Amino acid sequence: MDAGTDKVFYCPHCHRPLYDHDALRCLYCGERLDIKAGALSLLKWRKIRVFIVILVLFVVLAFVLLMVF
Numbered sequence: 001m002d003a004g005t006d007k008v009f010y011c012p013h014c015h016r017p018l019y020d021h022d023a024l025r026c027l028y029c030g031e032r033l034d035i036k037a038g039a040l041s042l043l044k045w046r047k048i049r050v051f052i053v054i055l056v057l058f059v060v061l062a063f064v065l066l067m068v069f
């Protein structure tokens with residue numbers, strides 16, 4: 001199945017079209033292609049971190065309320 005052939009991925013370094021989405025390095029300039037994946041994981045990590053912060057704040061707030069009453 002060639003579902004990915006219509007999607008052209010451009011190298012962030014030399015901006016040449018790449019058709020292999022699983023390639024770790026650019027065919028033309030040899031630079032690593034993990035920038036897109038890194039940004040995606042960073043965004044995901046930020047969302048998780050925000051969620052953890054809210055959760056911790058909620059737990060602390062609940063604990064303080066428990067101590068007060």
Ligand SMILES: [Zn+2]
Nearest residue numbers: 011014026029
């Ligand atoms: Zn390149």
